[in-house]
Amino acid sequence: MKNNAAQSSEPKITDAPRAQKRSRPVQVADQIKHWVVERDLRKGDKLPNEAAMIAQFGVSKGTVREAMRILEAQGLIVTKTGPGGGSAVGEVSKERAISLLGNYFYFKNLSLSDIYQLRKLLEPELVANLAGTLDEETLTELRSMAHQHPEPAKTPEEEKQQHISSLVFHARLADAAENELMGFVISFMARILSDLTVYHRLYAAPNKELWERGRRHQIDLVDALEKGERSRARDIMMSHMEGAERMMNVQEMRITRQFMTE
Amino acid sequence: MKNNAAQSSEPKITDAPRAQKRSRPVQVADQIKHWVVERDLRKGDKLPNEAAMIAQFGVSKGTVREAMRILEAQGLIVTKTGPGGGSAVGEVSKERAISLLGNYFYFKNLSLSDIYQLRKLLEPELVANLAGTLDEETLTELRSMAHQHPEPAKTPEEEKQQHISSLVFHARLADAAENELMGFVISFMARILSDLTVYHRLYAAPNKELWERGRRHQIDLVDALEKGERSRARDIMMSHMEGAERMMNVQEMRITRQFMTE
DNA sequence: TAAGATTTGTTCGTATGTATC
DNA sequence: GGATACATACGAACAAATCTT
Numbered sequence: 001m002k003n004n005a006a007q008s009s010e011p012k013i014t015d016a017p018r019a020q021k022r023s024r025p026v027q028v029a030d031q032i033k034h035w036v037v038e039r040d041l042r043k044g045d046k047l048p049n050e051a052a053m054i055a056q057f058g059v060s061k062g063t064v065r066e067a068m069r070i071l072e073a074q075g076l077i078v079t080k081t082g083p084g085g086g087s088a089v090g091e092v093s094k095e096r097a098i099s100l101l102g103n104y105f106y107f108k109n110l111s112l113s114d115i116y117q118l119r120k121l122l123e124p125e126l127v128a129n130l131a132g133t134l135d136e137e138t139l140t141e142l143r144s145m146a147h148q149h150p151e152p153a154k155t156p157e158e159e160k161q162q163h164i165s166s167l168v169f170h171a172r173l174a175d176a177a178e179n180e181l182m183g184f185v186i187s188f189m190a191r192i193l194s195d196l197t198v199y200h201r202l203y204a205a206p207n208k209e210l211w212e213r214g215r216r217h218q219i220d221l222v223d224a225l226e227k228g229e230r231s232r233a234r235d236i237m238m239s240h241m242e243g244a245e246r247m248m249n250v251q252e253m254r255i256t257r258q259f260m261t262e
Numbered sequence: 263m264k265n266n267a268a269q270s271s272e273p274k275i276t277d278a279p280r281a282q283k284r285s286r287p288v289q290v291a292d293q294i295k296h297w298v299v300e301r302d303l304r305k306g307d308k309l310p311n312e313a314a315m316i317a318q319f320g321v322s323k324g325t326v327r328e329a330m331r332i333l334e335a336q337g338l339i340v341t342k343t344g345p346g347g348g349s350a351v352g353e354v355s356k357e358r359a360i361s362l363l364g365n366y367f368y369f370k371n372l373s374l375s376d377i378y379q380l381r382k383l384l385e386p387e388l389v390a391n392l393a394g395t396l397d398e399e400t401l402t403e404l405r406s407m408a409h410q411h412p413e414p415a416k417t418p419e420e421e422k423q424q425h426i427s428s429l430v431f432h433a434r435l436a437d438a439a440e441n442e443l444m445g446f447v448i449s450f451m452a453r454i455l456s457d458l459t460v461y462h463r464l465y466a467a468p469n470k471e472l473w474e475r476g477r478r479h480q481i482d483l484v485d486a487l488e489k490g491e492r493s494r495a496r497d498i499m500m501s502h503m504e505g506a507e508r509m510m511n512v513q514e515m516r517i518t519r520q521f522m523t524e
Numbered sequence: 525t526a527a528g529a530t531t532t533g534t535t536c537g538t539a540t541g542t543a544t545c
Numbered sequence: 546g547g548a549t550a551c552a553t554a555c556g557a558a559c560a561a562a563t564c565t566t
Binding site: 025029043062065066069070071072073074075076091092094096097100101103104105106107108110114115117118121122125178179180181182184185189 | 291328329331334337353354359363367370372377380383387441446447
């Protein structure tokens with residue numbers, strides 16, 4: 001189970017010609033990463049302090065600090081001041097991972113149909129896996145979310161709020177996924193859609209029938225999850241996805257985000 | 263189509279209590295991101311130089327440099343020295359995005375079955391979308407990949423090489439995807455599996471029958487893609503995925519990677 | 525509460541490296 | 546080659562945060 005430190009043979013799927021000149025801080029950052037992996041350091045484990053690194057690498061304070069910023073920006077370390085402070089290994093948070101990935105897609109032009117194609121593939125499967133596995137606490141939480149909006153929205157503002165709530169509901173389901181990769185992708189999509197509904201006006205005008213159907217879906221879904229009815233849960237989610245997709249008039253979109261920060 | 267600059271109301275799916283103290287460099291980095299998005303700057307567009315930023319933000323050189331490192335680490339800018347140099351907006355590369363996301367999953371314990379669950383959902387769909395849309399050049403490339411190993415592997419080393427080649431084949435398909443989100447996820451999985459097959463010995467012992475089936479799958483798949491036979495392409499991929507999953511004895515794994523760097 | 529110790533955070537001045545003209 | 550415009554790196558000093566006593 002231990003990681004054998006990897007040799008020079010770097011495995012690249014896309015054979016990148018990478019051999020550029022790397023600045024001192026980047027080199028130092030890379031060495032620290034290596035150092036961490038070699039020793040199989042874990043979440044709270046501490047790194048040497050600034051002074052030690054300055055001595056270790058024979059560079060100036062500023063260079064070490066820049067290296068630390070690089071690692072920090074990637075979510076790999078956290079740093080505290082004061083006695084007993086210093087830098088320590090820090091698990092990359094889901095939020096940060098979502099942000100960093102969001103930066104990548106900032107430059108792409110994802111369409112809503114792209115996202116819904118994936119949602120239709122993944123989310124029904126997600127709830128099928130989840131059926132019968134959730135604890136009472138999670139079920140209660142989901143139920144309360146499902147009942148959160150007892151009345152149809154009266155204003156566009158309320159409609160928007162309900163739409164966001166629905167995405168939070170889906171994100172909560174994603175968090176419960178056993179398959180963390182699947183959960184992450186679904187969370188990521190929820191986040192993108194959430195941003196879009198805020199910055200654009202991508203939600204429909206208030207509509208009683210839509211509200212009723214969405215609400216029913218959520219309530220029925222929680223019920224199916226509780227009773228462990230896999231295929232019913234899958235069907236409900238599929239139906240919900242199809243409805244949601246229709247609701248959002250299919251239009252090109254840009255991920256308009258201020259480079260998601262954290 | 264223009265982005266209206268977003269106000270303070272930050273939309274967070276998971277209502278993070280975020281209100282921590284942010285260090286100067288991070289603040290500066292955030293402001294620069296904001297600045298870039300406000301002006302809707304694009305890939306090559308230049309940022310002010312160090313001196314200008316020092317004046318602009320009223321901070322020292324070191325602080326500005328740390329801020330730039332943060333942005334650089336996230337792939338958002340590139341920096342050159344010399345006259346006409348300075349920092350410029352830089353599209354986040356797919357490689358870098360994969361690395362950054364890899365850091366997140368470094369701390370998770372993905373199982374092979376997690377990955378194959380997703381592969382079975384996504385890759386058949388991918389090739390169904392691709393059928394009939396590929397240009398001759400891409401088809402030729404795929405065909406040559408499919409014929410790359412005319413003989414079954416004689417040694418574990420060859421077997422490993424063939425396995426990696428197969429993943430490159432899948433990554434190439436992913437690159438051709440219209441749906442960039444789907445393509446990215448598939449590429450990411452191929453990358454993870456590729457790393458694993460290199461560092462662990464996760465490939466089966468040389469086996470003529472397996473080799474023959476895998477090869478047939480690839481060749482048939484390219485044929486179906488060329489002829490635009492959507493459902494046949496889907497079926498072939500599905501069958502291939504199931505075979506591949508069986509081949510890898512399902513075992514827990516850790517993403518053992520030196521914090522994928524670029 | 526206050527003082528002191530420890531460790532990161534920030535600044536400034538200076539010098540060096542690098543690419544363009 | 547030399548001048549110019551930039552980033553890169555160093556070192557010393559001081560500021561701020563936080564823990565301990």
